[in-house]
Amino acid sequence: MSEPTPLRRVEDHSEELRAADGRVPGLRGRATRQRLLACTLEMLTSTSYRDVKVIDIAREAGTSPATFYQYFPDVEAATLVLAEEMAQQGQHLRLIITEGSWLEGEAMATALELVDAFLVFWDSHRSVLRVVDLATDEGDGRFQKIRVRLLNDITTALAEVVRQAQKAGRIPKTIDPMAAAGVLVAMLAHTAAHQYGFEFWGIRTAKLRQSMARQVSWGVTGIIPPD
Amino acid sequence: MSEPTPLRRVEDHSEELRAADGRVPGLRGRATRQRLLACTLEMLTSTSYRDVKVIDIAREAGTSPATFYQYFPDVEAATLVLAEEMAQQGQHLRLIITEGSWLEGEAMATALELVDAFLVFWDSHRSVLRVVDLATDEGDGRFQKIRVRLLNDITTALAEVVRQAQKAGRIPKTIDPMAAAGVLVAMLAHTAAHQYGFEFWGIRTAKLRQSMARQVSWGVTGIIPPD
Amino acid sequence: MSEPTPLRRVEDHSEELRAADGRVPGLRGRATRQRLLACTLEMLTSTSYRDVKVIDIAREAGTSPATFYQYFPDVEAATLVLAEEMAQQGQHLRLIITEGSWLEGEAMATALELVDAFLVFWDSHRSVLRVVDLATDEGDGRFQKIRVRLLNDITTALAEVVRQAQKAGRIPKTIDPMAAAGVLVAMLAHTAAHQYGFEFWGIRTAKLRQSMARQVSWGVTGIIPPD
Amino acid sequence: MSEPTPLRRVEDHSEELRAADGRVPGLRGRATRQRLLACTLEMLTSTSYRDVKVIDIAREAGTSPATFYQYFPDVEAATLVLAEEMAQQGQHLRLIITEGSWLEGEAMATALELVDAFLVFWDSHRSVLRVVDLATDEGDGRFQKIRVRLLNDITTALAEVVRQAQKAGRIPKTIDPMAAAGVLVAMLAHTAAHQYGFEFWGIRTAKLRQSMARQVSWGVTGIIPPD
DNA sequence: GATGAATGAGGTTTCATTCAT
DNA sequence: TATGAATGAAACCTCATTCAT
Numbered sequence: 001m002s003e004p005t006p007l008r009r010v011e012d013h014s015e016e017l018r019a020a021d022g023r024v025p026g027l028r029g030r031a032t033r034q035r036l037l038a039c040t041l042e043m044l045t046s047t048s049y050r051d052v053k054v055i056d057i058a059r060e061a062g063t064s065p066a067t068f069y070q071y072f073p074d075v076e077a078a079t080l081v082l083a084e085e086m087a088q089q090g091q092h093l094r095l096i097i098t099e100g101s102w103l104e105g106e107a108m109a110t111a112l113e114l115v116d117a118f119l120v121f122w123d124s125h126r127s128v129l130r131v132v133d134l135a136t137d138e139g140d141g142r143f144q145k146i147r148v149r150l151l152n153d154i155t156t157a158l159a160e161v162v163r164q165a166q167k168a169g170r171i172p173k174t175i176d177p178m179a180a181a182g183v184l185v186a187m188l189a190h191t192a193a194h195q196y197g198f199e200f201w202g203i204r205t206a207k208l209r210q211s212m213a214r215q216v217s218w219g220v221t222g223i224i225p226p227d
Numbered sequence: 228m229s230e231p232t233p234l235r236r237v238e239d240h241s242e243e244l245r246a247a248d249g250r251v252p253g254l255r256g257r258a259t260r261q262r263l264l265a266c267t268l269e270m271l272t273s274t275s276y277r278d279v280k281v282i283d284i285a286r287e288a289g290t291s292p293a294t295f296y297q298y299f300p301d302v303e304a305a306t307l308v309l310a311e312e313m314a315q316q317g318q319h320l321r322l323i324i325t326e327g328s329w330l331e332g333e334a335m336a337t338a339l340e341l342v343d344a345f346l347v348f349w350d351s352h353r354s355v356l357r358v359v360d361l362a363t364d365e366g367d368g369r370f371q372k373i374r375v376r377l378l379n380d381i382t383t384a385l386a387e388v389v390r391q392a393q394k395a396g397r398i399p400k401t402i403d404p405m406a407a408a409g410v411l412v413a414m415l416a417h418t419a420a421h422q423y424g425f426e427f428w429g430i431r432t433a434k435l436r437q438s439m440a441r442q443v444s445w446g447v448t449g450i451i452p453p454d
Numbered sequence: 455m456s457e458p459t460p461l462r463r464v465e466d467h468s469e470e471l472r473a474a475d476g477r478v479p480g481l482r483g484r485a486t487r488q489r490l491l492a493c494t495l496e497m498l499t500s501t502s503y504r505d506v507k508v509i510d511i512a513r514e515a516g517t518s519p520a521t522f523y524q525y526f527p528d529v530e531a532a533t534l535v536l537a538e539e540m541a542q543q544g545q546h547l548r549l550i551i552t553e554g555s556w557l558e559g560e561a562m563a564t565a566l567e568l569v570d571a572f573l574v575f576w577d578s579h580r581s582v583l584r585v586v587d588l589a590t591d592e593g594d595g596r597f598q599k600i601r602v603r604l605l606n607d608i609t610t611a612l613a614e615v616v617r618q619a620q621k622a623g624r625i626p627k628t629i630d631p632m633a634a635a636g637v638l639v640a641m642l643a644h645t646a647a648h649q650y651g652f653e654f655w656g657i658r659t660a661k662l663r664q665s666m667a668r669q670v671s672w673g674v675t676g677i678i679p680p681d
Numbered sequence: 682m683s684e685p686t687p688l689r690r691v692e693d694h695s696e697e698l699r700a701a702d703g704r705v706p707g708l709r710g711r712a713t714r715q716r717l718l719a720c721t722l723e724m725l726t727s728t729s730y731r732d733v734k735v736i737d738i739a740r741e742a743g744t745s746p747a748t749f750y751q752y753f754p755d756v757e758a759a760t761l762v763l764a765e766e767m768a769q770q771g772q773h774l775r776l777i778i779t780e781g782s783w784l785e786g787e788a789m790a791t792a793l794e795l796v797d798a799f800l801v802f803w804d805s806h807r808s809v810l811r812v813v814d815l816a817t818d819e820g821d822g823r824f825q826k827i828r829v830r831l832l833n834d835i836t837t838a839l840a841e842v843v844r845q846a847q848k849a850g851r852i853p854k855t856i857d858p859m860a861a862a863g864v865l866v867a868m869l870a871h872t873a874a875h876q877y878g879f880e881f882w883g884i885r886t887a888k889l890r891q892s893m894a895r896q897v898s899w900g901v902t903g904i905i906p907p908d
Numbered sequence: 909g910a911t912g913a914a915t916g917a918g919g920t921t922t923c924a925t926t927c928a929t
Numbered sequence: 930t931a932t933g934a935a936t937g938a939a940a941c942c943t944c945a946t947t948c949a950t
Contacts, residue, residue: 026930028930028931029930029931032930032931048362048365048367049277049361049365050276050277053922053923053924054923054924054925055702055922055923055924059702059703063931063932064702064704064931064932064933064934065923065924065925065932066925066926066927066931066932066933066934067930067931067932069924069925069926070930070931074924126364130361130364130365133360134276134357134361135275136421136424137353137357137420137421138275138276138357140275144424147424148424148427152428155428172454173454174437174454175434175437175438175441176430176431176434176435176437176438178428178429178430179425179430179431179434179435179437179438180438180441182418182425182428182430182435182438183414183418183435183438183439183442184414184442186414186417186418186421187410187411187413187414187417187418187442189417190413190414190416190417191409191410191413191414193364194363194364194413197363197371197374197375198406198409200375201379201382201405201409202405203403203405203406203409204403204406207402207403207406208403208406208409208410210401210402210403210406211402211403211406211407211409211410212410214402214407214446215410215411215414215442215446218445219441219442224451227399227400227401246912246913248509248513248518248912249513250518250911250912250913251912252912252913253912253913255912255913255914256912256913256914259913259914280939280940280941281940281941281942282939282940282941290914290915291914291915291916292915292940292941292942293914293915293916293917293942293943293944294913294914294915296941296942296943297913297914297915301941473909479909480909482909482910483909483910486909486910502816502819502821503731503815503819504730504731507943507944507945508944508945508946509943509944509945517910517911518910518911518912518913519911519944519945519946520910520911520912520913520946520947520948521909521910521911523945523946523947524909524910524911528945580818584815584818584819587814587815588730588811588814588815589729590875590878591807591811591874591875592729592730592811594729598878598881601878602878602881606882609882626908627908628891628908629888629891629892629895630884630885630888630889630891630892632882632883632884633879633884633885633888633889633891633892634892634895636872636879636882636884636889636892637868637872637889637892637893637896638868638896640868640871640872640875641864641865641867641868641871641872641896643871644867644868644870644871645863645864645867645868647818648817648818648867651817651825651828651829652860652863654829655833655836655859655863656859657857657859657860657863658857658860661856661857661860662857662860662863662864664855664856664857664860665856665857665860665861665863665864666864668856668861668900669864669865669868669896669900672899673895673896678905681853681854681855700933700934702933704932704933704934705933706933706934707933707934709933709934709935710933710934710935713934713935734918734919734920735919735920735921736918736919736920737919744935744936745935745936745937746919746920746921746936747921747922747923747935747936747937747938748934748935748936750920750921750922751934751935751936755920
């Protein structure tokens with residue numbers, strides 16, 4: 001009989017997780033790390049990014065700063081992990097585009113579905129996305145990479161829809177599909193990020209969704225949306 | 228008829244500007260203040276907002292931190308002033324909308340003009356706008372107010388164009404003009420802010436402009452733009 | 455005929471007042487100096503001595519720190535002047551002792567008068583006296599001198615009463631009159647300084663006065679006071 | 682009968698002491714804290730309260746300011762702890778009053794013992810008492826509380842002696858015992874605090890003691906002290 | 909006589925970071 | 930694995946102080 005239970009527990013949950021001292025963290029260690037991540041997220045949500053400090057995260061997590069350094073070199077590193085997790089979860093947005101129908105009479109519904117998904121996603125990740133946007137803007141390559149990874153699939157998928165519309169002769173050939181898609185993604189991202197800002201003008205979310213969806217629908221299909 | 232507006236505007240600074248000790252600064256003081264503002268802008272451009280320090284601004288301006296504190300309570304306060312100046316200068320964007328023609332055959336040119344103005348304006352104020360966006364997102368009311376002031380006129384102007392199109396029957400009555408306009412402004416703002424991000428996909432600025440202008444043009448007039 | 459009106463106005467209001475630049479201040483200057491003194495007193499009253507700053511005094515007086523330095527080298531110097539003025543005004547306490555009657559049947563009334571005068575005086579000069587006491591305690595000779603000047607006359611006057619009582623055989627010859635007087639002055643000063651502290655124990659001022667006067671009356675005359 | 686009080690008191694520090702970061706300090710930490718307290722006391726003794734700085738205390742203690750802030754928010758807080766310790770040690774003064782005899786012929790000796798204890802106690806705690814007095818005067822409730830705690834037992838004990846004398850008919854019933862006692866404590870406190878000031882008048886300590894004791898003795902018993 | 913303006917100097921305070929346990 | 934404890938380093942911030950006007 002073979003040895004079914006190895007003495008050394010197989011823990012391949014993470015292929016590369018290492019603590020500061022080089023050791024691969026065990027169960028307890030990973031729990032601590034996770035707690036620190038959660039608290040980083042919490043601080044990011046409740047505090048201006050400028051003011052998020054290792055000390056506060058540690059206190060929030062009920063540990064000491066020394067423990068934080070066991071798992072992350074600095075706040076930015078922890079934020080980077082959060083950003084990666086977030087980007088991971090954003091992949092479903094692409095499916096809405098590729099699996100939805102963009103045929104006449106159905107495009108608007110698909111667009112609305114996409115808009116809603118954007119609004120929800122951005123809202124539940126606003127604090128991390130805020131930092132991603134800022135850091136990207138400030139030229140931080142690591143965050144920029146994550147941002148691209150998040151948006152690339154979406155943009156590419158939308159561009160493909162544009163390309164179909166060009167084949168069908170509904171969108172001029174002179175249009176660059178990626179440019180068209182990118183512009184729409186920008187609109188979705190920004191509107192989603194600042195959706196509460198629109199309240200200032202008394203604009204109701206329903207109307208906002210409608211306008212967003214119209215632009216997307218027309219933008220990628222060239223079909224004039226019905227009322 | 229006589230000219231009621233004097234060529235040299237009478238500057239009524241006296242009532243607003245105050246140094247830290249409550250006094251109204253004189254000529255020399257105002258010059259120093261201005262120099263500090265310029266250096267704050269410079270630091271904001273070259274450094275991550277997180278890392279902009281009073282001491283650096285002061286050094287850059289050839290003064291001491293104490294002097295900085297004579298005029299501003301902290302970096303944020305100076306940034307706020309810069310943001311206000313920026314918003315002031317953004318007012319011309321509105322004129323492009325109100326004075327341009329949105330008639331068939333001309334709308335696309337006007338839209339392009341607007342897009343270009345946006346790109347230029349955002350580019351030359353990117354560092355301040357970046358902070359305005361961040362702070363607004365973080366819930367800072369003062370920055371939010373400035374942001375609204377900057378975008379409000381533009382959005383309102385665009386909404387008026389939408390309203391005309393609705394009268395002409397080219398845009399459905401169910402559309403909320405402000406929502407439609409707001410979405411387009413969001414697109415313009417975000418694309419402008421991240422225009423260099425598009426380079427990643429090899430999208431050329433010309434194509435980007437075209438796509439932006441198309442969305443704007445159709446969005447506010449309902450007229451399908453020519454190739 | 456002699457020259458009755460000198461060209462140079464005779465201003466001998468103060469024999470030695472000099473501003474920082476060596477000039478003898480005129481009318482306006484003296485007014486400013488007085489205002490600064492008043493504000494110093496005010497700050498001393500409203501703020502912990504530790505936290506009284508030149509800057510605050512100046513602001514309070516509606517001038518700039520530079521003006522303060524025109525008249526005083528530092529806060530301590532201004533306080534010293536206030537202390538001197540205070541000591542000046544304390545001279546009347548001596549008269550109560552020397553001009554009052556310490557005969558049997560009248561001593562208690564005189565003692566009460568003295569006690570009341572002490573309570574009033576200390577109360578209206580508490581903030582300055584507080585600093586005088588502190589600085590004296592900390593070994594500052596200048597303040598100590600003022601303190602002595604204030605208390606010396608009182609103590610000496612009381613000691614003289616003691617001496618009379620010794621002659622009359624009502625107080626033992628072994629007693630040092632100055633020691634006896636000094637102890638009583640200490641009691642008066644401290645009780646007066648902390649009179650509000652007694653409220654804690656629910657002791658009414660009337661009872662406090664009575665107790666103080668009894669100790670004084672007996673202490674200097676040897677006569678047992680009536681109920 | 683068994684001894685219910687253990688020789689070694691069980692110290693229940695654990696619930697009170699907290700470092701700045703909210704943690705309960707261990708052995709080493711408590712030692713450092715103690716060292717900082719000792720140095721604060723030293724600075725208080727050698728320097729004017731106005732000029733006691735965190736940086737000096739830290740230097741004196743051979744640590745850095747950062748360490749000081751780990752244990753105290755500011756100089757005042759450390760002083761407050763010192764004051765509390767001091768008040769603790771002042772409790773023995775009460776025993777002299779309650780356990781001493783105030784009978785005719787013995788009262789003066791007890792009074793002298795009390796006076797001496799006061800002089801010694803005040804002398805060995807002068808620097809802290811100086812701050813306590815000042816802060817109390819300036820309206821700082823925390824110091825006032827400590828001051829009251831220190832003096833309360835003594836005053837109450839003396840008042841009880843007065844009450845006995847009233848029963849024996851040697852002190853008028855109209856006297857408020859607490860007032861009488863409070864006035865005497867004030868005298869003791871102030872004379873002790875300024876005992877060196879009396880040197881100015883060439884008053885010898887022996888004579889001062891005598892005068893103080895006479896006032897106390899008569900004040901609480903109504904018995905005329907012998908020479 | 910008064911004071912804008914500037915700033916050297918120095919204490920305060922906060923943190924990231926390390927290390928021994 | 931976790932963390933008390935300590936601290937270098939650096940920014941913050943405030944003031945006293947000066948000087949030219």
